[in-house]
Amino acid sequence: MHEFLHMGGYAAYVWSSYGIAALVLAANAIAPYVQLRAAKRRIKNQIVAESEV
């Protein structure tokens, strides 16, 4: 296990690469759903606003 984490002395480079990749992929995966929810909420509010007129 220790050997695996050590990455033959390149731990800092290997793990920082994978860390950044994990962050970018996670942000990529979350953003579309945030947008989708925002769009749905906006349209719902618009429907409510129109029905009150």
Next chain:
Amino acid sequence: MMRWFHQLGSPPYFYAFSKRISAGFAVLALGLIAWGIYGGLVLAPPDYQQGDAFRIIYVHVPSAWMSLFIYTSMAGAGAIALIWRMKLAEIFIICAAPLGASFTFLALVTGSVWGKPMWGTWWVWDARLTSELILLFLYLGVIALNNAIEEPRAAARACALLALVGVVNVPIIHYSVEWWNTLHQGPTVTRFDKPAMDIDMLLPLLITAIGFTLMFVWLVLVRMRAEILNRDARSRWVKKAILE
């Protein structure tokens, strides 16, 4: 087939279609990425020259592949958008650009982190690195152009044109390591003869690359759904889809 293609071009149909298939792509993509990364980090043997540092390849090459793949697909959609005025192709370009930019950024950063221990420097202005940086600027240009023009369809057409013109950079990136003397190593995977890589090393790379590609399909489908809702917000089918 043609009829199906035609149907798919209509936003309400595409919205329902995307909703049905995006979850399947998500599961496949995440599964393949997990499998590929495990294979790359744990199962693949260390490189005889680079030791364990070569393992950065499993995030670097798939990201770089995505940066080229997404831009090329945007250029294809750009041609369709300009010739046939297909709404969905316009939406695709707008939705793919941020994803492409993120993968290009990832390719540049992981390349830089890989370059430090191997070349002794974070960055050099060689052909491969510089052309990839220009690709990032092209993506950012598409995003900025879309934000700068108020009317969505006019903005999308401008973006389609930029995507189409910018595609000239894609073969330049791909062949840069052959045309110029660069610090970046030559191709190891896309060679006409046998790939210059052991199968235990190559297989996780291919699996991760397929996983990244499916992840793009999944996320662009979801993004397009949001974009369609925003654009068709006033139409009856959107109201119906939201209320059900």
